[in-house]
Amino acid sequence: MSAPTFPFKENAYTLYSNALCPYAQRAVRAFNAAKVPYVIEEIDLKNKPEWYHHVNPQLKVPALRTPDGTILIESLVIAEFVADQFPESKLLSTDATERAQLRLFIELFSSRISPFIYRTLTSATVEDQNQAKESLLAGIKAVNDELERQWQRSSGKGGPFWYGDKFGFAEIATTSFVGLLVPLGHYRGVAIPETEEYAAFNKWKNAFFQHPGFTDVKPDDAKLIDAYKKFVAETK
Ligand SMILES: N[C@@H](CCC(=O)N[C@@H](CS)C(=O)NCC(=O)O)C(=O)O
Structure with a gap:
């Protein structure tokens, strides 16, 4: 054969x-x-x-x-x-503690944000959509607080990326999902509030939205909105 x-x-x-x-x-x-x-x-x-x-x-x-x-x-x-x-x-640090902290950040993001982006789109009732949005915002807040903590590491340098001024592995692993806030805003009106509570997350997002590491790969908004239509449940 x-x-x-x-x-x-x-x-x-x-x-x-x-x-x-x-x-x-x-x-x-x-x-x-x-x-x-x-x-x-x-x-x-x-x-x-x-x-x-x-x-x-x-x-x-x-x-x-x-x-x-x-x-x-x-x-x-x-x-x-x-x-x-x-x-x-140098995409990954050789320092075991730093690698562990990075993995924790990716795990936190992946468990607290990504599932609720999809759930907000796929939920059919207003009640389920609101619950999913609430969980999503709680997840964004948890990531916000973790970013603030990580920026206090000496290599965190106060941000705006996980690795200070370097668009690195944390952004490689997570930013495409933040990009899904475009279809989420379009179909479900979700936006991250511009408040102190979410200031670190917004600082991070604003920085990578202007960085070639993100923009060179970011899909066109209209195409992304169209592609995500298949997940959107009609509201009952
Ligand atoms: N856990 C996988 C998930 C990959 C995944 O779900 N990819 C989607 C597209 S975004 C896919 O290929 N789905 C199969 C399909 O659409 O038929 C990974 O991290 O690579």
């Missing part, structure tokens, strides 16, 4: 991606931040190519083919692989 075939570039990193997917954007941002060349194989999620199950049997993006033919899946695994494979990029 011959080996399954799928498109890839010889002696290069091939990233199977979708420009509108917040998980895939993590992998793209990791490669960009490490300044490592790669080629993108754009996967149409509405009409996936027949060969894609040979790359990722779970049929999700992102997936990465490394130059030696290894396939990696899962956005954070791919981003960490880039950081580990190219240590000169």
